[in-house]
Amino acid sequence: MTEPRYSLRTRLASGLTKSAAALSRATGRGDGAVIGGRVGQMIDPEFLANLAAGRRIALISGTNGKTTTTRLTAAALGVLGNVATNSLGANMPHGHMSALVKAGATPFAVLEVDEHYLADVLKKTKAELVALLNLSRDQLDRAQEVATVAAKWRTMLTGAPEVHVIANCDDPMVTWAASAATQVTWVAAGQRWLDDSWVCPECGSRIERHGEQWFCVNGDLTRPMPQWQVEGDGVVDPTGVFHEVHLQLPGRVNKANAATALAVAAYFGAPTLRSLPKLAEVTSIAGRYAxxxxxxxxxxxxxxxxxxxxxxxxxxxxxxxxxxxxxxxxxxxxxxxxxxxxxxxxxxxxxxxxxxxxxxxxxxxxxxxxxxxxxxxxxxxxxxxxxxxxxxxxxxxxxxxxxxxxxxxxx
Structure with a gap:
């Protein structure tokens, strides 16, 4: 990827972003991702859109697992070229701006996005892919209800028919939101936490579960057939081929995160056999699992x-x-x-x-x-x-x- 021809305003904003972030780190106030992006946006109100232009972008969102899945996805996609990513978890627009400035010109970007900001970030970055992991209750004093977030996602995707969605078919809330998209790849990523999805978000009827299958008793929503799924110590791809997955991260949930990462990378053209060894190189993420x-x-x-x-x-x-x-x-x-x-x-x-x-x-x-x-x-x-x-x-x-x-x- 050649260096994009940014306007003078965007180049100035980029320089000040780097300077503000460096000053924040030097004074021990943090990694500078948020303050850097904030300063940049003050100079260039369209900073995020301008930085995103010319890159193929994937956005990763959900209540849990965003940071880990983003890190795994960046590793899997990295076999095709350099990837800009907010690897430390600054998942709101200012953090995205800092990440894109820090990376410089890259053909790809994988950005973790707070679920409440997803629609805005999608609009500004014109990302071609969104991965939806899960939805559950979080920080009750300030987070929105799960059904509200699912409805916002559904509205977002209804208005973005060109966006490809990779979604967890085991989460009814995610399935309902993603079903509004015209292009969906389903991943059987699992759902251990069930307490936010006993009721169909479409009609309010009870959701029944039998093994891996679930369905609304009124027939308005049913678990889709997955193209990717976790099976034992590995992942089955859309052709039915089983790939053993070796991770340094613990738990079945990280196998599921790896399945989503592989699905995203494959969409962009990364061969799964080349991406798999890259997943094994990911250790702790911002100290998690260390x-x-x-x-x-x-x-x-x-x-x-x-x-x-x-x-x-x-x-x-x-x-x-x-x-x-x-x-x-x-x-x-x-x-x-x-x-x-x-x-x-x-x-x-x-x-x-x-x-x-x-x-x-x-x-x-x-x-x-x-x-x-x-x-x-x-x-x-x-x-x-x-x-x-x-x-x-x-x-x-x-x-x-x-x-x-x-x-x-x-x-």
């Missing part, structure tokens, strides 16, 4: 931000001492009532420690679930409380960042 050795303890970090995410984390975590950390700062959402949507019984029988700003809210929830626990006031005290060996850490967003910062200070 394993750190400290003081004879093997510590694994799992990020969980909402009920569906906690369900998946419990599936990934080994039967070992487990630290649960909960904060309720602005990035987490201030309302912790979502804890009562989480079934904590999977950790019953393990040694459970709790910490964080809102540890007492978690303590009450664990009491209700009859899960014994120990309260510790810091991550350091949690480490001191357990013997040498493995420690699983499951934390929501800012609690996760606090623990990462503590580990980084020592290491």
């Amino acid at each position: 394993t750190v050795v400290r003081d004879d303890r093997v510590i694994r970090l799992l990020l969980s931000k909402n009920p569906a995410g906690w369900l998946e984390a419990f599936d990934m975590a080994e039967d070992a001492p487990t630290l649960l950390a909960i904060n309720a700062r602005d990035p987490d959402g201030l309302d912790t009532s979502w804890l009562y949507d989480v079934d904590f019984s999977p950790v019953r029988g393990r040694r459970v420690l709790i910490t964080g700003d809102r540890a007492m809210d978690l303590a009450v929830r664990l009491e209700v679930n009859e899960v014994p626990f120990e309260h510790v006031t810091s991550f350091e005290k949690a480490l001191a409380a357990i013997p040498p060996g493995r420690l699983e850490v499951i934390a929501n967003y800012t609690a996760f960042q606090d623990i990462r910062a503590e580990l980084d200070r020592v290491n």
Whole structure:
């Protein structure tokens, strides 16, 4: 791809974006993705559209798994050429601007997009593909209802007949939204969290489930036939060929994320056999799934931000001492009532420690679930409380960042 001929305004905005991001990093205020894009847009109001021009773009959205799937997709598509991507998860328009500036001229871009911003980003970038992963409740004090987001997606796709959609056919909400598109590739990515999809979004009737199949009892919505599906330790492609998938990321959910990544890459023409080894090179994503050795303890970090995410984390975590950390700062959402949507019984029988700003809210929830626990006031005290060996850490967003910062200070 040749360097695009940006206007003077866009070139100036790009330079100031880089400078603002660098200053943010130098002063320890963050990676600079958001402030960089904000400064750029002040100079060029059409900054995102101008940066997107000339690239083939895929947008990845959903409640959970966006960052991981974006990273896997960028790796899979990278066999065809350089890929611009917001790999650290700044998933709103300012983050997209910074990512595109940082990457320079690339033939492709894979952008993680917050589900509430998807329609706006699609319009501005003119992306040719959208991947829809899942929809579930998230940060109840500020996030929209699941049905509202699904309806917005459906309206978005109704007005964008040229967009190809890759969608999870196991999630009825996603299926309903994606069914408005004229071109859909269905991926059987699974759905462990069911509590937001007992009712048909089309007619309000009950959804029945029998094994992998689901359908609205009124006949208005039925699980589509998937072209891609997770099967055992691998993925079956649309031709029926089974591909073993080797990942350094834990859990079945990441096999599903890999299936979506392969489907996106294949749409753009990447041979699956060439993309598969690239998936195996992806390790931790912004610290998620990272394993750190400290003081004879093997510590694994799992990020969980909402009920569906906690369900998946419990599936990934080994039967070992487990630290649960909960904060309720602005990035987490201030309302912790979502804890009562989480079934904590999977950790019953393990040694459970709790910490964080809102540890007492978690303590009450664990009491209700009859899960014994120990309260510790810091991550350091949690480490001191357990013997040498493995420690699983499951934390929501800012609690996760606090623990990462503590580990980084020592290491």
